[in-house]
Amino acid sequence: MESPMTVPGHQEYQTQLDEKVSRLTQLLSPFSAPAPSVFASAPVHYRMRAEFRVWHEGDDLYHIMFNQETKEKYRVDQFAPASKTINDAMTALLEKVKPSDVLRKKLFQIDYLSALSGELVISLLYHRQLDDAWEAEATKLREALQLQFPAVNIIGRARKQKRVIGGDFVIERLPVNSHTFVFKHIENSFTQPNADVNCKMIEWALNCVAPLKGDLLEMYCGAGNFSIPLALHFDNVIGTEIAKPSVQAAQYNIEKNNLDNVKIVRLAAEEFTEAMKGERTFSRLEGIDLSAYNFTTVLVDPPRAGLDLDSLKMIQDYENIIYISCNPETLAENLTHLCETHDIAESALFDQFPFTHHIEAGVLLTRKG
Numbered sequence: 001m002e003s004p005m006t007v008p009g010h011q012e013y014q015t016q017l018d019e020k021v022s023r024l025t026q027l028l029s030p031f032s033a034p035a036p037s038v039f040a041s042a043p044v045h046y047r048m049r050a051e052f053r054v055w056h057e058g059d060d061l062y063h064i065m066f067n068q069e070t071k072e073k074y075r076v077d078q079f080a081p082a083s084k085t086i087n088d089a090m091t092a093l094l095e096k097v098k099p100s101d102v103l104r105k106k107l108f109q110i111d112y113l114s115a116l117s118g119e120l121v122i123s124l125l126y127h128r129q130l131d132d133a134w135e136a137e138a139t140k141l142r143e144a145l146q147l148q149f150p151a152v153n154i155i156g157r158a159r160k161q162k163r164v165i166g167g168d169f170v171i172e173r174l175p176v177n178s179h180t181f182v183f184k185h186i187e188n189s190f191t192q193p194n195a196d197v198n199c200k201m202i203e204w205a206l207n208c209v210a211p212l213k214g215d216l217l218e219m220y221c222g223a224g225n226f227s228i229p230l231a232l233h234f235d236n237v238i239g240t241e242i243a244k245p246s247v248q249a250a251q252y253n254i255e256k257n258n259l260d261n262v263k264i265v266r267l268a269a270e271e272f273t274e275a276m277k278g279e280r281t282f283s284r285l286e287g288i289d290l291s292a293y294n295f296t297t298v299l300v301d302p303p304r305a306g307l308d309l310d311s312l313k314m315i316q317d318y319e320n321i322i323y324i325s326c327n328p329e330t331l332a333e334n335l336t337h338l339c340e341t342h343d344i345a346e347s348a349l350f351d352q353f354p355f356t357h358h359i360e361a362g363v364l365l366t367r368k369g
Protein backbone atom coordinates (compact mmCIF):
# COMPACT_ATOMS: atom_id res chain seq x y z
CA MET A 1 0.00 0.00 0.00
CA GLU A 2 1.58 3.24 -1.09
CA SER A 3 0.69 6.82 -0.36
CA PRO A 4 0.48 8.65 -3.73
CA MET A 5 1.67 12.06 -2.54
CA THR A 6 3.12 12.72 -6.01
CA VAL A 7 1.64 15.94 -7.33
CA PRO A 8 0.76 15.78 -11.03
CA GLY A 9 2.83 18.18 -13.16
CA HIS A 10 1.72 21.47 -14.68
CA GLN A 11 1.66 19.97 -18.18
CA GLU A 12 -0.66 17.18 -17.07
CA TYR A 13 -2.97 19.74 -15.46
CA GLN A 14 -2.98 22.00 -18.53
CA THR A 15 -3.67 19.07 -20.90
CA GLN A 16 -6.69 18.02 -18.86
CA LEU A 17 -7.95 21.60 -18.56
CA ASP A 18 -7.59 22.05 -22.35
CA GLU A 19 -9.66 18.89 -22.84
CA LYS A 20 -12.38 20.26 -20.55
CA VAL A 21 -12.42 23.57 -22.44
CA SER A 22 -12.81 21.81 -25.77
CA ARG A 23 -15.58 19.53 -24.36
CA LEU A 24 -17.51 22.54 -23.01
CA THR A 25 -16.96 24.52 -26.23
CA GLN A 26 -18.36 21.59 -28.20
CA LEU A 27 -21.41 21.25 -25.93
CA LEU A 28 -22.15 24.98 -26.23
CA SER A 29 -21.45 25.26 -29.98
CA PRO A 30 -25.08 24.56 -31.10
CA PHE A 31 -26.07 27.71 -29.18
CA SER A 32 -23.54 30.06 -30.83
CA ALA A 33 -21.89 30.67 -27.46
CA PRO A 34 -18.81 32.90 -27.30
CA ALA A 35 -15.59 31.10 -26.32
CA PRO A 36 -15.60 30.38 -22.57
CA SER A 37 -13.50 32.41 -20.16
CA VAL A 38 -11.38 29.88 -18.28
CA PHE A 39 -10.65 30.04 -14.55
CA ALA A 40 -7.92 27.58 -13.57
CA SER A 41 -7.40 26.05 -10.14
CA ALA A 42 -4.30 26.02 -7.98
CA PRO A 43 -2.58 22.66 -8.58
CA VAL A 44 -2.46 21.70 -4.87
CA HIS A 45 -4.31 22.48 -1.63
CA TYR A 46 -7.47 23.56 -3.44
CA ARG A 47 -10.10 21.41 -1.68
CA MET A 48 -11.72 22.70 1.50
CA ARG A 49 -13.19 19.24 2.23
CA ALA A 50 -11.76 15.74 2.35
CA GLU A 51 -13.03 12.35 3.53
CA PHE A 52 -10.93 9.33 4.39
CA ARG A 53 -11.57 5.80 5.58
CA VAL A 54 -9.54 4.70 8.61
CA TRP A 55 -7.39 1.57 8.62
CA HIS A 56 -6.50 -0.16 11.91
CA GLU A 57 -3.34 -2.29 11.98
CA GLY A 58 -2.38 -3.47 15.47
CA ASP A 59 -1.70 -0.31 17.48
CA ASP A 60 -1.31 1.72 14.31
CA LEU A 61 -4.07 3.59 12.55
CA TYR A 62 -4.01 5.70 9.40
CA HIS A 63 -6.09 7.40 6.70
CA ILE A 64 -6.76 5.39 3.57
CA MET A 65 -8.42 5.94 0.20
CA PHE A 66 -9.40 3.60 -2.60
CA ASN A 67 -8.09 3.52 -6.14
CA GLN A 68 -11.24 4.12 -8.19
CA GLU A 69 -10.20 1.74 -10.96
CA THR A 70 -8.62 -1.17 -9.08
CA LYS A 71 -10.63 -0.59 -5.85
CA GLU A 72 -7.40 -1.25 -3.92
CA LYS A 73 -6.85 0.71 -0.75
CA TYR A 74 -3.82 2.92 -0.26
CA ARG A 75 -2.40 4.73 2.75
CA VAL A 76 -2.73 8.54 2.77
CA ASP A 77 -0.63 10.43 5.32
CA GLN A 78 -0.82 13.70 3.38
CA PHE A 79 -3.32 14.58 0.64
CA ALA A 80 -2.11 17.25 -1.81
CA PRO A 81 -5.57 18.30 -3.14
CA ALA A 82 -6.77 19.17 0.39
CA SER A 83 -6.09 22.52 2.05
CA LYS A 84 -2.94 23.01 4.13
CA THR A 85 -5.15 23.16 7.23
CA ILE A 86 -6.50 19.67 6.47
CA ASN A 87 -3.01 18.28 5.83
CA ASP A 88 -1.75 19.68 9.14
CA ALA A 89 -4.82 18.33 10.93
CA MET A 90 -4.41 14.83 9.46
CA THR A 91 -1.06 14.43 11.22
CA ALA A 92 -2.02 16.19 14.45
CA LEU A 93 -5.30 14.30 14.80
CA LEU A 94 -3.92 10.79 14.39
CA GLU A 95 -1.10 11.49 16.85
CA LYS A 96 -3.75 12.20 19.47
CA VAL A 97 -6.34 9.59 18.48
CA LYS A 98 -3.90 6.64 18.24
CA PRO A 99 -3.10 6.41 21.98
CA SER A 100 -6.77 6.75 23.05
CA ASP A 101 -8.72 3.48 23.17
CA VAL A 102 -11.97 5.43 23.52
CA LEU A 103 -11.42 7.62 20.47
CA ARG A 104 -10.06 4.91 18.20
CA LYS A 105 -12.51 2.08 19.01
CA LYS A 106 -14.57 1.31 15.87
CA LEU A 107 -13.58 4.60 14.24
CA PHE A 108 -14.02 3.96 10.50
CA GLN A 109 -14.05 7.34 8.78
CA ILE A 110 -12.73 10.88 9.23
CA ASP A 111 -14.20 13.87 7.36
CA TYR A 112 -12.54 17.29 7.35
CA LEU A 113 -14.20 20.61 6.48
CA SER A 114 -11.82 23.58 6.44
CA ALA A 115 -12.01 27.24 5.45
CA LEU A 116 -9.62 29.86 4.07
CA SER A 117 -10.10 31.52 7.47
CA GLY A 118 -8.23 28.56 9.04
CA GLU A 119 -11.33 27.21 10.82
CA LEU A 120 -11.86 23.47 10.85
CA VAL A 121 -14.49 20.83 11.65
CA ILE A 122 -13.37 17.22 12.07
CA SER A 123 -16.07 14.55 11.97
CA LEU A 124 -15.24 11.16 13.44
CA LEU A 125 -17.56 8.37 12.24
CA TYR A 126 -18.01 5.23 14.35
CA HIS A 127 -19.50 1.75 14.11
CA ARG A 128 -20.61 2.00 17.77
CA GLN A 129 -22.74 4.25 19.95
CA LEU A 130 -20.95 7.23 21.51
CA ASP A 131 -21.21 7.69 25.28
CA ASP A 132 -20.14 10.29 27.85
CA ALA A 133 -16.65 8.74 28.06
CA TRP A 134 -16.27 9.40 24.33
CA GLU A 135 -17.50 12.98 24.77
CA ALA A 136 -14.98 13.60 27.59
CA GLU A 137 -12.09 12.28 25.45
CA ALA A 138 -13.26 14.21 22.39
CA THR A 139 -13.39 17.40 24.47
CA LYS A 140 -9.77 16.81 25.56
CA LEU A 141 -8.84 16.11 21.94
CA ARG A 142 -10.37 19.43 20.87
CA GLU A 143 -8.52 21.31 23.61
CA ALA A 144 -5.23 19.75 22.52
CA LEU A 145 -5.88 20.59 18.85
CA GLN A 146 -6.82 24.16 19.76
CA LEU A 147 -3.16 24.77 20.64
CA GLN A 148 -2.36 24.32 16.94
CA PHE A 149 -5.61 25.31 15.19
CA PRO A 150 -7.32 28.58 16.14
CA ALA A 151 -10.88 27.32 15.70
CA VAL A 152 -11.49 23.59 15.58
CA ASN A 153 -14.69 21.66 16.28
CA ILE A 154 -15.17 17.92 16.66
CA ILE A 155 -18.27 15.96 15.68
CA GLY A 156 -18.85 12.33 16.60
CA ARG A 157 -21.26 10.43 14.37
CA ALA A 158 -22.71 6.98 14.84
CA ARG A 159 -26.03 5.33 13.85
CA LYS A 160 -28.75 7.89 14.67
CA GLN A 161 -26.24 9.85 16.79
CA LYS A 162 -24.45 13.15 16.37
CA ARG A 163 -22.41 14.58 19.24
CA VAL A 164 -21.01 18.06 18.66
CA ILE A 165 -17.99 19.35 20.58
CA GLY A 166 -17.87 23.08 19.85
CA GLY A 167 -19.99 23.69 16.76
CA ASP A 168 -20.92 21.90 13.55
CA PHE A 169 -19.70 24.63 11.19
CA VAL A 170 -16.77 26.77 10.09
CA ILE A 171 -16.88 30.50 9.52
CA GLU A 172 -15.39 31.20 6.11
CA ARG A 173 -14.07 34.57 4.89
CA LEU A 174 -14.11 34.78 1.11
CA PRO A 175 -12.18 37.57 -0.63
CA VAL A 176 -14.23 38.71 -3.62
CA ASN A 177 -12.85 41.67 -5.58
CA SER A 178 -11.97 44.15 -2.83
CA HIS A 179 -14.55 42.85 -0.32
CA THR A 180 -14.43 40.04 2.26
CA PHE A 181 -17.69 38.13 2.75
CA VAL A 182 -18.43 36.06 5.84
CA PHE A 183 -20.09 32.67 5.39
CA LYS A 184 -21.18 30.00 7.83
CA HIS A 185 -20.49 26.60 6.22
CA ILE A 186 -22.24 23.74 7.94
CA GLU A 187 -20.78 20.22 8.11
CA ASN A 188 -22.61 17.83 5.76
CA SER A 189 -24.33 20.66 3.83
CA PHE A 190 -23.50 21.76 0.31
CA THR A 191 -20.63 24.25 -0.04
CA GLN A 192 -18.42 24.85 -3.07
CA PRO A 193 -15.34 22.61 -2.51
CA ASN A 194 -12.68 24.77 -4.17
CA ALA A 195 -12.69 28.11 -2.33
CA ASP A 196 -10.32 30.01 -4.66
CA VAL A 197 -12.21 28.97 -7.77
CA ASN A 198 -15.47 29.76 -5.97
CA CYS A 199 -14.27 33.34 -5.46
CA LYS A 200 -13.55 33.52 -9.21
CA MET A 201 -17.08 32.24 -9.95
CA ILE A 202 -18.62 34.92 -7.74
CA GLU A 203 -16.45 37.60 -9.37
CA TRP A 204 -17.51 36.35 -12.83
CA ALA A 205 -21.20 36.54 -11.79
CA LEU A 206 -20.64 40.07 -10.42
CA ASN A 207 -19.04 41.06 -13.69
CA CYS A 208 -22.01 39.65 -15.65
CA VAL A 209 -24.53 41.68 -13.63
CA ALA A 210 -22.50 44.93 -13.62
CA PRO A 211 -24.69 46.64 -16.27
CA LEU A 212 -27.97 45.23 -14.86
CA LYS A 213 -30.40 46.88 -12.46
CA GLY A 214 -33.54 45.90 -10.55
CA ASP A 215 -34.07 42.78 -8.42
CA LEU A 216 -32.48 39.32 -8.50
CA LEU A 217 -34.29 36.02 -8.12
CA GLU A 218 -32.14 33.04 -7.22
CA MET A 219 -33.00 29.34 -7.13
CA TYR A 220 -30.84 26.66 -5.43
CA CYS A 221 -29.10 29.36 -3.40
CA GLY A 222 -27.52 27.13 -0.70
CA ALA A 223 -26.12 29.27 2.13
CA GLY A 224 -26.23 32.41 -0.06
CA ASN A 225 -22.88 31.91 -1.82
CA PHE A 226 -24.05 34.07 -4.76
CA SER A 227 -27.05 35.83 -3.17
CA ILE A 228 -24.94 37.66 -0.61
CA PRO A 229 -22.23 39.16 -2.85
CA LEU A 230 -24.82 39.92 -5.56
CA ALA A 231 -27.02 41.75 -3.02
CA LEU A 232 -24.45 44.56 -3.05
CA HIS A 233 -25.40 45.16 -6.67
CA PHE A 234 -29.18 44.55 -6.90
CA ASP A 235 -31.96 46.49 -5.14
CA ASN A 236 -33.42 43.28 -3.68
CA VAL A 237 -32.63 39.58 -3.76
CA ILE A 238 -34.91 36.60 -3.13
CA GLY A 239 -33.20 33.23 -2.84
CA THR A 240 -34.87 29.83 -2.57
CA GLU A 241 -33.33 26.62 -1.28
CA ILE A 242 -34.69 23.25 -0.18
CA ALA A 243 -32.23 22.27 2.61
CA LYS A 244 -33.11 23.60 6.08
CA PRO A 245 -29.52 23.85 7.46
CA SER A 246 -28.46 25.81 4.36
CA VAL A 247 -31.41 28.20 4.73
CA GLN A 248 -30.50 28.74 8.40
CA ALA A 249 -26.86 29.36 7.45
CA ALA A 250 -28.03 31.80 4.76
CA GLN A 251 -30.03 33.79 7.37
CA TYR A 252 -26.91 33.97 9.55
CA ASN A 253 -24.83 35.06 6.55
CA ILE A 254 -27.28 37.83 5.64
CA GLU A 255 -27.01 39.23 9.16
CA LYS A 256 -23.22 38.90 9.43
CA ASN A 257 -22.73 40.68 6.10
CA ASN A 258 -25.04 43.51 7.25
CA LEU A 259 -27.53 43.11 4.41
CA ASP A 260 -31.16 44.18 4.61
CA ASN A 261 -32.22 43.54 1.01
CA VAL A 262 -31.99 39.71 0.87
CA LYS A 263 -34.72 37.19 1.75
CA ILE A 264 -34.15 33.44 1.68
CA VAL A 265 -37.18 31.16 1.51
CA ARG A 266 -37.13 27.42 2.14
CA LEU A 267 -38.87 26.07 -0.94
CA ALA A 268 -38.04 23.50 -3.59
CA ALA A 269 -37.42 25.08 -6.99
CA GLU A 270 -40.50 23.26 -8.29
CA GLU A 271 -42.65 24.71 -5.46
CA PHE A 272 -41.30 28.20 -6.01
CA THR A 273 -42.15 27.90 -9.71
CA GLU A 274 -45.74 27.00 -8.75
CA ALA A 275 -45.86 30.04 -6.45
CA MET A 276 -44.52 32.34 -9.18
CA LYS A 277 -47.13 31.04 -11.60
CA GLY A 278 -49.82 31.72 -8.97
CA GLU A 279 -50.80 28.03 -8.88
CA ARG A 280 -50.07 27.51 -5.16
CA THR A 281 -49.60 29.59 -2.04
CA PHE A 282 -47.12 28.73 0.72
CA SER A 283 -47.10 29.92 4.33
CA ARG A 284 -43.29 30.17 3.99
CA LEU A 285 -43.88 33.02 1.51
CA GLU A 286 -46.15 34.92 3.92
CA GLY A 287 -45.26 38.62 4.04
CA ILE A 288 -43.47 38.43 0.67
CA ASP A 289 -45.37 40.00 -2.23
CA LEU A 290 -43.62 38.45 -5.23
CA SER A 291 -45.56 40.70 -7.64
CA ALA A 292 -44.01 43.80 -6.03
CA TYR A 293 -40.49 42.79 -7.10
CA ASN A 294 -38.87 44.01 -10.28
CA PHE A 295 -36.99 40.83 -11.16
CA THR A 296 -34.76 41.56 -14.15
CA THR A 297 -32.36 38.70 -13.52
CA VAL A 298 -32.53 35.11 -12.34
CA LEU A 299 -29.58 33.01 -11.18
CA VAL A 300 -29.84 29.22 -10.99
CA ASP A 301 -27.23 26.77 -9.69
CA PRO A 302 -29.04 23.41 -9.73
CA PRO A 303 -27.73 19.94 -8.80
CA ARG A 304 -26.43 17.64 -11.56
CA ALA A 305 -29.92 16.85 -12.89
CA GLY A 306 -30.43 20.45 -14.07
CA LEU A 307 -33.78 22.24 -14.20
CA ASP A 308 -37.25 20.72 -14.58
CA LEU A 309 -39.35 21.84 -17.55
CA ASP A 310 -41.71 24.09 -15.54
CA SER A 311 -38.82 25.94 -13.86
CA LEU A 312 -37.16 26.35 -17.28
CA LYS A 313 -40.33 27.93 -18.65
CA MET A 314 -40.67 30.16 -15.60
CA ILE A 315 -37.12 31.56 -15.80
CA GLN A 316 -37.61 32.34 -19.50
CA ASP A 317 -39.86 35.21 -18.33
CA TYR A 318 -36.79 37.19 -17.21
CA GLU A 319 -34.49 39.40 -19.25
CA ASN A 320 -31.24 37.92 -17.93
CA ILE A 321 -30.43 34.39 -16.77
CA ILE A 322 -27.21 33.31 -15.09
CA TYR A 323 -26.93 29.53 -15.10
CA ILE A 324 -24.15 27.93 -13.02
CA SER A 325 -23.85 24.21 -13.70
CA CYS A 326 -21.86 21.28 -12.33
CA ASN A 327 -23.00 19.10 -15.25
CA PRO A 328 -22.49 20.50 -18.76
CA GLU A 329 -24.60 17.70 -20.30
CA THR A 330 -27.79 18.78 -18.47
CA LEU A 331 -26.81 22.42 -19.01
CA ALA A 332 -26.75 21.75 -22.78
CA GLU A 333 -30.14 19.97 -22.59
CA ASN A 334 -31.64 22.92 -20.68
CA LEU A 335 -30.12 25.37 -23.17
CA THR A 336 -32.12 23.83 -26.01
CA HIS A 337 -35.18 25.37 -24.27
CA LEU A 338 -33.62 28.55 -22.93
CA CYS A 339 -32.08 29.47 -26.29
CA GLU A 340 -35.54 29.57 -27.90
CA THR A 341 -35.99 32.91 -26.10
CA HIS A 342 -32.44 33.90 -25.02
CA ASP A 343 -28.93 34.16 -26.47
CA ILE A 344 -25.72 33.22 -24.68
CA ALA A 345 -23.81 36.45 -24.03
CA GLU A 346 -21.01 34.99 -21.89
CA SER A 347 -19.75 31.55 -20.96
CA ALA A 348 -17.14 30.35 -18.50
CA LEU A 349 -15.38 27.24 -17.26
CA PHE A 350 -14.44 27.21 -13.57
CA ASP A 351 -12.01 24.42 -12.72
CA GLN A 352 -13.59 23.51 -9.39
CA PHE A 353 -12.47 19.90 -9.73
CA PRO A 354 -8.88 19.76 -11.08
CA PHE A 355 -7.44 16.34 -12.00
CA THR A 356 -10.96 14.98 -12.52
CA HIS A 357 -13.15 15.10 -15.61
CA HIS A 358 -15.81 17.18 -13.84
CA ILE A 359 -16.64 20.56 -15.35
CA GLU A 360 -18.23 23.52 -13.59
CA ALA A 361 -19.63 26.00 -16.11
CA GLY A 362 -21.46 29.31 -16.19
CA VAL A 363 -23.49 31.03 -18.89
CA LEU A 364 -25.11 34.43 -19.03
CA LEU A 365 -28.23 34.47 -21.22
CA THR A 366 -29.95 37.63 -22.38
CA ARG A 367 -33.38 37.85 -23.99
CA LYS A 368 -33.28 37.82 -27.80
CA GLY A 369 -33.57 41.36 -29.21
Ligand SMILES: C[S@@+](CC[C@H](N)C(=O)[O-])C[C@H]1O[C@@H](n2cnc3c(N)ncnc32)[C@H](O)[C@@H]1O
Nearest residue numbers: 190220221222225241242243268269301302303
Ligand atom coordinates in the same frame (compact mmCIF):
# COMPACT_ATOMS: atom_id res chain seq x y z
C1 LIG B 1 -24.98 23.01 -6.67
S1 LIG B 1 -25.65 23.48 -5.09
C2 LIG B 1 -25.51 25.23 -5.19
C3 LIG B 1 -25.65 25.98 -3.90
C4 LIG B 1 -25.18 27.44 -3.91
N1 LIG B 1 -25.55 28.15 -5.10
C5 LIG B 1 -23.67 27.53 -3.71
O1 LIG B 1 -22.97 28.04 -4.59
O2 LIG B 1 -23.18 27.11 -2.65
C6 LIG B 1 -27.33 23.13 -5.32
C7 LIG B 1 -28.23 23.48 -4.16
O3 LIG B 1 -29.58 23.14 -4.53
C8 LIG B 1 -30.25 22.60 -3.41
N2 LIG B 1 -31.36 21.80 -3.98
C9 LIG B 1 -31.32 20.53 -4.43
N3 LIG B 1 -32.51 20.18 -4.96
C10 LIG B 1 -33.31 21.27 -4.85
C11 LIG B 1 -34.66 21.56 -5.21
N4 LIG B 1 -35.42 20.64 -5.81
N5 LIG B 1 -35.15 22.78 -4.95
C12 LIG B 1 -34.38 23.74 -4.36
N6 LIG B 1 -33.12 23.53 -3.97
C13 LIG B 1 -32.58 22.32 -4.22
C14 LIG B 1 -29.20 21.84 -2.64
O4 LIG B 1 -29.56 21.71 -1.28
C15 LIG B 1 -27.95 22.74 -2.85
O5 LIG B 1 -27.84 23.68 -1.82
